[in-house]
Amino acid sequence: MTQHQTTNLSSKDNGYIRRFTRVIEYIYAHLDEDPDLATLADVAALSPWHWHRVWQSTYGESIVATVKRLRLHRAAADLSYTDLPLSKVASRAGYGSQEAFSRSFKQSYGQSPSVYRAETVLTKLQPVLGGAPIPSLKGTNLMHDVTIKSLPSETLAVLPHKGSYLQIGQAFEKLIGMLVTRNQIGQSGAMKALYYSDPTRVPEDELRSVAGVAVTDGFAMTAPLEAVETRGGDYAVLHYKGPYADMQKAYRWLYGEWLTQSGRVPDDAPCMEVYLNNPRDTAPADLLTDICLPLKPAA
Numbered sequence: 001m002t003q004h005q006t007t008n009l010s011s012k013d014n015g016y017i018r019r020f021t022r023v024i025e026y027i028y029a030h031l032d033e034d035p036d037l038a039t040l041a042d043v044a045a046l047s048p049w050h051w052h053r054v055w056q057s058t059y060g061e062s063i064v065a066t067v068k069r070l071r072l073h074r075a076a077a078d079l080s081y082t083d084l085p086l087s088k089v090a091s092r093a094g095y096g097s098q099e100a101f102s103r104s105f106k107q108s109y110g111q112s113p114s115v116y117r118a119e120t121v122l123t124k125l126q127p128v129l130g131g132a133p134i135p136s137l138k139g140t141n142l143m144h145d146v147t148i149k150s151l152p153s154e155t156l157a158v159l160p161h162k163g164s165y166l167q168i169g170q171a172f173e174k175l176i177g178m179l180v181t182r183n184q185i186g187q188s189g190a191m192k193a194l195y196y197s198d199p200t201r202v203p204e205d206e207l208r209s210v211a212g213v214a215v216t217d218g219f220a221m222t223a224p225l226e227a228v229e230t231r232g233g234d235y236a237v238l239h240y241k242g243p244y245a246d247m248q249k250a251y252r253w254l255y256g257e258w259l260t261q262s263g264r265v266p267d268d269a270p271c272m273e274v275y276l277n278n279p280r281d282t283a284p285a286d287l288l289t290d291i292c293l294p295l296k297p298a299a
Helices: 011-029 037-044 051-059 063-081 086-092 098-109 113-128 169-181 244-262
Strands: 145-151 155-162 188-195 208-215 226-229 233-241 271-275 288-294
Touching: 011 037, 011 051, 011 063, 011 169, 037 051, 051 063, 051 169, 063 086, 063 098, 063 113, 063 244, 086 098, 086 113, 098 113, 113 244, 155 169, 155 188, 169 188, 169 208, 208 226, 233 244, 244 288
Parallel strands: none
Antiparallel strands: 145 233, 155 208, 155 226, 188 208, 188 271, 233 288, 271 288
């Protein structure tokens, strides 16, 4: 048992959590399909007259907006980490033409798909060139602000996630639904994630992480939520601005450039990400995240 008390939820509360969870899992499993409100009402086991109003009131966006956001997030990952032709990326994102996809992607990410992909290729070339300067397209940022901060230990209410780190959003969607349904959203603080596995040596489907939210002592920690204590101490905090799908470049720079020249040594604890704004109402190019790398005390 933790210091938090476990409470019994009403059947209504449990029911809505299950409904939201089924819809979220269905959306992720059928991301290539256009959302059908009647089908999703059936998945949620709610009246088609009312279920979408419940969803939008809980999550603050329509199902159509949710699917569009998730598809563009996947498209950004496709551009960064695959060689899929732009026409295929556009099709997977649900667009009938490459031109329509390019307009939508640029509106959300601030760059055309071709420029976004080209900048990713340039960044990947940096280690191959031994750190030598390479030509950069406008908007490319290979340097980041890093500050060493002493962060206190705190309690997170978390949901575990196993698999690609790019898919941890699914756990956050479920977490938000639970907090709203349980009337606990006002008792929670910043959204945070802990990443336990090294993606350079652990297979993607075996990666372990948790999606969490900071809570105080009065928070009722009820299953499936789990309490996790974060490590207190020094962290190298990289203030990152940009799409979540593009964050791997910032990690590569933090480990390969900053850490090796800093004179500091990483501690035996997971990296933590702190999300400073909301992807539902913020363009991907304007998302703010603090990447926190734990450090051993300075010698």
